[in-house]
Amino acid sequence: AQSVTQLDSQVPVFEEAPVELRCNYSSSVSVYLFWYVQYPNQGLQLLLKYLSGSTLVKGINGFEAEFNKSQTSFHLRKPSVHISDTAEYFCAVSDPTNAGKSTFGDGTTLTVKP
Amino acid sequence: EAQVTQNPRYLITVTGKKLTVTCSQNMNHEYMSWYRQDPGLGLRQIYYSMNVEVTDKGDVPEGYKVSRKEKRNFPLILESPSPNQTSLYFCASSGSRRVESPLHFGNGTRLTVT
Numbered sequence: 001a002q003s004v005t006q007l008d009s010q011v012p013v014f015e016e017a018p019v020e021l022r023c024n025y026s027s028s029v030s031v032y033l034f035w036y037v038q039y040p041n042q043g044l045q046l047l048l049k050y051l052s053g054s055t056l057v058k059g060i061n062g063f064e065a066e067f068n069k070s071q072t073s074f075h076l077r078k079p080s081v082h083i084s085d086t087a088e089y090f091c092a093v094s095d096p097t098n099a100g101k102s103t104f105g106d107g108t109t110l111t112v113k114p
Numbered sequence: 115e116a117q118v119t120q121n122p123r124y125l126i127t128v129t130g131k132k133l134t135v136t137c138s139q140n141m142n143h144e145y146m147s148w149y150r151q152d153p154g155l156g157l158r159q160i161y162y163s164m165n166v167e168v169t170d171k172g173d174v175p176e177g178y179k180v181s182r183k184e185k186r187n188f189p190l191i192l193e194s195p196s197p198n199q200t201s202l203y204f205c206a207s208s209g210s211r212r213v214e215s216p217l218h219f220g221n222g223t224r225l226t227v228t
Contacts, residue, residue: 092217
């Protein structure tokens with residue numbers, strides 16, 4: 001079984017400051033990792049994904065994430081946030097041995113203040 | 115435009131009155147899935163379908179039914195809704211390389227059962 005833990009339920013930050021949203025996962029097999037963003041009254045949209053290769057992956061809207069296998073982490077970062085980045089962010093894993101299942105973290109609400 | 119369409123967006127009903135939430139995708143995706151989102155609990159998978167006539171339970175299937183008679187449609191059925199099924203529901207679909215492919219989400223259906 002796999003699990004995903006997002007370490008912060010809420011992250012308030014000022015505009016133009018850097019931000020890191022933390023995600024740890026647990027799995028007995030290698031997994032694929034995703035970050036999704038959910039804006040108010042909308043569904044989730046893909047920000048970025050890690051399948052293999054370089055451990056630093058870049059996504060849309062200036063976000064990037066680093067896969068750390070030894071620490072089983074996949075933290076999301078942005079060097080300078082905007083008001084429009086205010087949203088809920090979900091880390092997710094999919095299991096190659098169970099194609100039907102994706103496991104999501106509980107979400108982190110990022111609030112960017114002016 | 116590639117999209118997943120859910121209807122209705124909002125639904126208020128009473129305990130025991132059968133309802134169906136529709137989901138349709140226009141991307142020819144084989145995989146479709148239903149999730150419910152509750153505060154502090156993230157997204158939990160209800161049912162999924164790997165292809166037409168192939169469905170399986172997710173983490174929280176009790177009280178729900180699904181069917182997949184056509185590739186594009188994956189309705190969620192609540193035969194006898196109860197207040198604990200009040201939630202925000204999302205339908206999602208994914209391409210053939212399921213575990214590597216991101217999920218495409220609908221905009222959600224907010225269900226209230228009184």
